[in-house]
Amino acid sequence: MNVTLIGTGYVGLVTGACFAEMGNTVTCVDNDPAKIEQLRQGVIPIYEPGLADLVTRNVQQERLQFTTLLGDAMQSADILFLAVGTPARPDGSADMQFVLAVAHEIGRHLQRYTVVVDKSTVPVGTTEQVRAAIQEELDARQVDVPFDVVSNPEFLKEGVAVNDFMSPDRIVIGSTSARAKEVMAALYAPFVRNHPRILYMSERDAEMTKYAANAMLATKISFMNEIANLCELVDVDVEQVRLGIGSDARIGFHFIYAGAGYGGSCFPKDVRALMHIGAAHDYEAGLLRSVDARNNAQKKILFEKIHRHFQGELQSRTIAVWGLAFKPGTDDLREAPSRDLIEALLAAGACVKAFDPEAGAAARRAFAQDVQDSGRLQIVEAQYEAAIDADALVLVTEWKPFRHPDFKTLHRLMRHHAIFDGRNQYMPSAVRDAGFTYAGIGRTAS
Ligand SMILES: NC(=O)c1ccc[n+]([C@@H]2O[C@H](COP(=O)([O-])OP(=O)(O)OC[C@H]3O[C@@H](n4cnc5c(N)ncnc54)[C@H](O)[C@@H]3O)[C@@H](O)[C@H]2O)c1
Numbered sequence: 001m002n003v004t005l006i007g008t009g010y011v012g013l014v015t016g017a018c019f020a021e022m023g024n025t026v027t028c029v030d031n032d033p034a035k036i037e038q039l040r041q042g043v044i045p046i047y048e049p050g051l052a053d054l055v056t057r058n059v060q061q062e063r064l065q066f067t068t069l070l071g072d073a074m075q076s077a078d079i080l081f082l083a084v085g086t087p088a089r090p091d092g093s094a095d096m097q098f099v100l101a102v103a104h105e106i107g108r109h110l111q112r113y114t115v116v117v118d119k120s121t122v123p124v125g126t127t128e129q130v131r132a133a134i135q136e137e138l139d140a141r142q143v144d145v146p147f148d149v150v151s152n153p154e155f156l157k158e159g160v161a162v163n164d165f166m167s168p169d170r171i172v173i174g175s176t177s178a179r180a181k182e183v184m185a186a187l188y189a190p191f192v193r194n195h196p197r198i199l200y201m202s203e204r205d206a207e208m209t210k211y212a213a214n215a216m217l218a219t220k221i222s223f224m225n226e227i228a229n230l231c232e233l234v235d236v237d238v239e240q241v242r243l244g245i246g247s248d249a250r251i252g253f254h255f256i257y258a259g260a261g262y263g264g265s266c267f268p269k270d271v272r273a274l275m276h277i278g279a280a281h282d283y284e285a286g287l288l289r290s291v292d293a294r295n296n297a298q299k300k301i302l303f304e305k306i307h308r309h310f311q312g313e314l315q316s317r318t319i320a321v322w323g324l325a326f327k328p329g330t331d332d333l334r335e336a337p338s339r340d341l342i343e344a345l346l347a348a349g350a351c352v353k354a355f356d357p358e359a360g361a362a363a364r365r366a367f368a369q370d371v372q373d374s375g376r377l378q379i380v381e382a383q384y385e386a387a388i389d390a391d392a393l394v395l396v397t398e399w400k401p402f403r404h405p406d407f408k409t410l411h412r413l414m415r416h417h418a419i420f421d422g423r424n425q426y427m428p429s430a431v432r433d434a435g436f437t438y439a440g441i442g443r444t445a446s
């Protein structure tokens with residue numbers, strides 16, 4: 001099939017590369033000419049394990065190409081996927097301007113029957129708005145071209161996106177059109193050969209399913225963070241509690257890791273978008289508001305622990321930070337807890353030396369130039385370099401090389417010996433035996 005992806009970001013590029021790998025002819029479109037030029041030169045703009053090889057191979061085999069020209073790409077497309085951003089507006093609602101701009105552009109170029117698929121995460125009713133926007137342009141052109149609009153939300157996780165896309169738990173297809181469902185079933189057939197995992201539902205059901213999935217996962221995390229904070233008050237280790245409750249099949253082990261809060265481009269924005277949908281219908285989504293509030297407070301917890309440890313005196317302190325990306329396996333810093341921590345440390349007068357295996361360059365772009373010029377934030381090139389002369393080490397993102405550090409080397413390099421473990425990766429007793437003070441999230445005091 002000829003597939004066109006509109007929006008070549010985390011979702012669009014992974015989706016395009018995976019469809020190409022299954023033998024389809026794929027064109028990825030983006031209105032950012034610099035991004036398209038990079039991709040044409042073989043430079044992958046994001047770090048996502050396995051993606052570079054997949055893109056290179058499919059480009060070489062002429063199944064994958066890149067362009068800024070949607071009209072040209074649409075000439076041969078059987079299916080068009082919208083994978084543009086739906087960022088939060090200041091009031092928390094999802095900003096639909098990119099989705100609707102693309103819908104109008106599609107309407108201006110549509111020539112023959114095409115299935116238009118929304119893969120972006122969007123409020124309930126967007127599929128109908130996309131259909132109306134395309135029809136408006138067709139009416140303006142005074143042409144009658146048949147098309148269908150389908151909701152097909154994406155559930156991949158960054159850091160394991162290729163694997164998630166290739167082996168999905170389920171594929172949600174929101175459509176009432178038999179013709180569109182047939183096209184979608186054929187496209188996804190190679191991904192569900194071993195057992196049927198396509199769920200058909202209405203467009204609106206599909207749109208809500210995506211928000212509900214993210215809100216449920218975010219709720220599990222905020223719940224566990226709440227329990228962790230209660231554990232600390234009564235000298236209980238949340239890691240034992242996690243094992244104890246996770247082994248109940250009704251609860252399960254996934255997404256119950258307490259930590260420094262959830263980040264990324266999805267959970268924070270999607271929880272707020274769902275709250276906003278409630279507000280627009282005079283419904284106060286109090287549970288979701290608490291999930292969001294707990295997460296905002298949780299992102300401050302590491303700073304509060306460090307501040308307390310140094311009795312409020314951070315001006316002469318250097319803090320080493322391991323991990324900048326919002327999770328391991330990505331260079332994405334959107335809503336990353338590291339940013340809240342570093343901003344608070346710098347505001348309190350501390351110096352920060354940070355290291356991330358993949359997000360260093362993105363972090364240099366993310367932190368304002370004056371912050372970097374101040375010399376109080378250094379983003380260093382090596383894991384142990386961050387610890388030299390540091391007063392404390394903070395683990396924010398649990399990349400594998402951080403999980404089993406050489407505590408002896410750390411002890412030798414650091415001038416004061418405190419470890420703050422924002423992802424509960426270390427055995428408190430092992431860290432203490434190595435001569436450090438230890439503070440995790442929801443761990444016992446001794
Ligand atoms: N990142 C994830 O892990 C993930 C997973 C599932 C769903 N989603 C959802 O998928 C959507 C895309 O997310 P993302 O993280 O890939 O976003 P992104 O910001 O990485 O990429 C969006 C791309 O769209 C391009 N774009 C914007 N307007 C355009 C236009 N008019 N024509 C062509 N290109 C245009 C931008 O230049 C950008 O490259 C969002 O709705 C998000 O909530 C994201």
Ligand SMILES: O=c1ccn([C@@H]2O[C@H](COP(=O)(O)OP(=O)(O)O[C@H]3O[C@H](CO)[C@@H](O)[C@H](O)[C@H]3O)[C@@H](O)[C@H]2O)c(=O)[nH]1
Pocket residue numbers: 121154155156157158159214217221254255256257258259260261262263264265266267326327
């Ligand atoms: O037990 C846990 C699990 C995750 N996290 C944090 O939660 C955030 C999000 O992690 P994850 O869900 O693994 O990554 P995302 O790429 O944001 O993926 C989520 O958001 C995507 C975009 O909508 C969805 O497609 C995915 O299904 C959904 O998991 C990260 O900051 C993690 O550190 C925790 O704190 N505790």
